[in-house]
Amino acid sequence: MTTLRFHPTVFSVKDTYQIIFLTEKPGMGWVEIGGQKYLDAQNGLMRWTDEMHRVTVPRAALDEAKEYAVCFQEMEDRKPYYPVHGDTVRRRYAFTPLNADAPVRILYLSDTHGKCDGPVACAKQREFDLLIMGGDIADHNSTKQDLWVLFKICSEAVRGEKPVVFSRGNHDTRGRMAEYLPGMIGTDNGNTYFTFELPGVFGLVLDAGEDKRDSCREYGGTTCFELFRREETAWLESVKNEGRWKDAPVRIAVCHIPFTMRQQPPFDIEQDIYARWSELLNEMGVEYLISGHMHQLHILRPGDEQLWNDAQFITLVGSETPQEFVGAHYTISPDALHLVFAHYSGEIRMKEEILRK
Numbered sequence: 001m002t003t004l005r006f007h008p009t010v011f012s013v014k015d016t017y018q019i020i021f022l023t024e025k026p027g028m029g030w031v032e033i034g035g036q037k038y039l040d041a042q043n044g045l046m047r048w049t050d051e052m053h054r055v056t057v058p059r060a061a062l063d064e065a066k067e068y069a070v071c072f073q074e075m076e077d078r079k080p081y082y083p084v085h086g087d088t089v090r091r092r093y094a095f096t097p098l099n100a101d102a103p104v105r106i107l108y109l110s111d112t113h114g115k116c117d118g119p120v121a122c123a124k125q126r127e128f129d130l131l132i133m134g135g136d137i138a139d140h141n142s143t144k145q146d147l148w149v150l151f152k153i154c155s156e157a158v159r160g161e162k163p164v165v166f167s168r169g170n171h172d173t174r175g176r177m178a179e180y181l182p183g184m185i186g187t188d189n190g191n192t193y194f195t196f197e198l199p200g201v202f203g204l205v206l207d208a209g210e211d212k213r214d215s216c217r218e219y220g221g222t223t224c225f226e227l228f229r230r231e232e233t234a235w236l237e238s239v240k241n242e243g244r245w246k247d248a249p250v251r252i253a254v255c256h257i258p259f260t261m262r263q264q265p266p267f268d269i270e271q272d273i274y275a276r277w278s279e280l281l282n283e284m285g286v287e288y289l290i291s292g293h294m295h296q297l298h299i300l301r302p303g304d305e306q307l308w309n310d311a312q313f314i315t316l317v318g319s320e321t322p323q324e325f326v327g328a329h330y331t332i333s334p335d336a337l338h339l340v341f342a343h344y345s346g347e348i349r350m351k352e353e354i355l356r357k
């Protein structure tokens with residue numbers, strides 16, 4: 001009997017969830033919510049050759065039903081007439097949406113660099129409602145197994161029962177299979193920068209790409225992030241102009257690289273672009289930029305000397321080395337942000353309460 005490789009991951013993108021699940025054999029996938037079927041299909045055809053399935057569902061439908069079923073039918077022989085199907089698997093999952101009337105409890109895990117045990121231990125320490133996977137999940141994406149690290153951690157940390165936001169890190173762009181990653185995660189029409197709208201929360205996911213110039217010899221001409229960041233800036237301007245952020249009581253941005261933070265050469269790239277990103281986030285009233293990448297823990301308030309542009313929001317840098325893995329727990333209530341940076345052993349590395357304006 002064909003089985004799912006991991007529990008599904010429910011990625012939050014715009015006003016949808018993109019439910020992604022991997023199977024051991026190729027076949028057709030769909031999701032059922034409240035008697036409605038949502039298909040993994042394209043151009044009028046079910047997708048039957050892949051072991052990766054993506055089903056987009058309206059956020060409101062899953063938030064209301066609070067449960068879904070992932071379904072999969074193995075394709076034995078897709079003959080032109082009367083195709084032969086294998087087993088059908090149907091697995092039901094409970095789902096807990098965010099509650100707009102309660103504090104938002106976020107767990108941020110980044111810079112796992114291929115390790116699973118530390119991040120999963122952090123997920124068991126405290127309750128949370130939203131998992132943000134903040135990038136550099138595998139050390140590089142050279143094999144299928146590297147791409148599966150994200151799904152393994154999400155599977156063990158939330159078991160398909162909570163929303164997940166994935167923000168790509170620079171290491172996620174490295175290796176032979178890296179170009180396949182955007183096809184396996186929540187994206188806005190293939191773009192790895194997007195908004196997410198959850199009850200009481202408006203979020204922006206920004207992708208800073210690599211941490212050095214495209215001309216860096218390490219990349220051997222494989223990157224074109226300078227163009228990508230310019231396109232992303234135009235998109236960010238359009239998000240600001242659309243104004244969907246205006247009514248959200250909590251507004252956050254997520255970016256693997258803390259682009260507000262002063263960097264040393266050769267990492268001191270794109271200062272003009274990053275200054276513009278900060279300006280746009282200021283204008284949208286974003287309160288927190290949630291980042292990792294540095295393998296350090298920082299709380300950078302406006303005016304901090306480590307900032308290199310006029311960010312009026314707080315930059316939270318919550319990652320350590322993969323060996324000394326630290327999870328960042330952020331609880332945002334109407335009056336304050338409660339922050340705990342906790343080592344996977346449970347030891348608290350930093351704890352702070354920051355009042356909201």
Ligand SMILES: [Fe+2]
Nearest residue numbers: 136169170293
């Ligand atoms: Fe990084």
